Amino acid sequence: MIEEPPLLTIRKDFPRPTAAQVDAFRGVPTGFVCDAMDGTGALSLSIRPIGDGRDIDCTACGPAICADNGPADLLATLAALHHVQEGDILVAGADAHQGCAAAGDRVMGMLRNRGGAGFVTDGPMRDYAGIVSVGVPAWCTGLTPASPFAKGPGTVGRSVLIGGREVRSGDMIVADRDGVVVVPFERIDEVIDRLARVRELEEALDADVEKGFCEPLDFAEMIADKRAVFVD
Template sequence: MIEEPPLLTVTKDRRRPTEAQIAAFRGVPTGFVCDAMDGSGALDAAISPIGDGRDIDCVVAGPALTADNRPSDLLATLAALHYITPGDVLVGGASGHQGCAAAGDRVMGMLKNRGGAGFVTDGPLRDYAGIVKVGLPAWCTGLTPNSPFAKGPGSVGGEVTLGGRLVRTGDMIVADRDGVVVVPFERIDAVIARLAHVSELEHALDADVEKGFCDPLEITEMIADKRLVEI
């Protein structure tokens, strides 16, 4: 017989990036962050800005506080509100369940009241007009009016798997209209160190394209040294 789990499990000893580390990601496009991680780090494209970012400025950079919920449940997400540090991005896992909302406008309002910077989930949200009124950046898989339950069990402050990636509390979340990127806590400094170089390369290429550059593969040179053969 399986023993009944506790209703909620909360990890209180949580790592968190420094304010300087957090600031280093503010205003940085998600594409730059992925490039600094060798082209990876983004959650599945199904997790996108609510309303495609039409009505809310969906841009955020902050530490993850995770809430791991069972399908159709949001008890851990509600509990996580108590543990929010201002600037945190609440990552509310819904076990990928699409049959009901992972949260709605009241949860977004309470998260904003606690100082949360944004919300990320692998489920839909509900109460779009109310969420727009709250104005908190949010990323989800879509919208549904179906309601979740709050029965548990769930966990807060540990880790959650969503969008094809493992997210641990303290990882950096960098998100914009292109999507959500997760920077593992252990890699934060290494990624920050690479961001300046990535930005320099990106801006240089932008300038070249504006001047008319249109041959990124240098086809003529590839033909000359036989890397490319025309038949």
């Protein structure tokens, strides 16, 4: 027989990136971050900028604070608001439930008041006009007018499975109009180091394209070693 869990389980202290580490990701495109992790780290494309970024500048980076809610619930999200620090990104899991909103404009307003830098969820949101007025960047699966409950159980400050990945509190979140990327806490310095090379390669290719470059494959070599063939 299963025992009733506590309504809330909260981890208040978890490792956090330094201000310098956060600053190293500021303004960096999510594509660069993925490249620095060998193409990994992106959440599912179902999690996208609210309103496709039409009315809010959906760019943010900062430490994740995770709220693991059950379907149709937001108790853990509400509890997480008590523990959000300046610059945090609240990552609210809803088990990918699409039947009601994971949060609305009042939650976004309280997140703004706590100094939160953004909100990420695997459910839809509601109160679009109010969210735009609040102005906190958000990433979700869409919009719905239906409201969630606040019954629990849930956890705060641990981890959450969202968008096909495990996100742990303290991981780095980098998000823009292309989507959301998660950098595991223990890889932050490694990824920062690799970003310089990624940027160098990107800028070099951009310069070549501006000069007219349009043939990225060496077809002569591919024909010679039979990796490519011409047919009638």
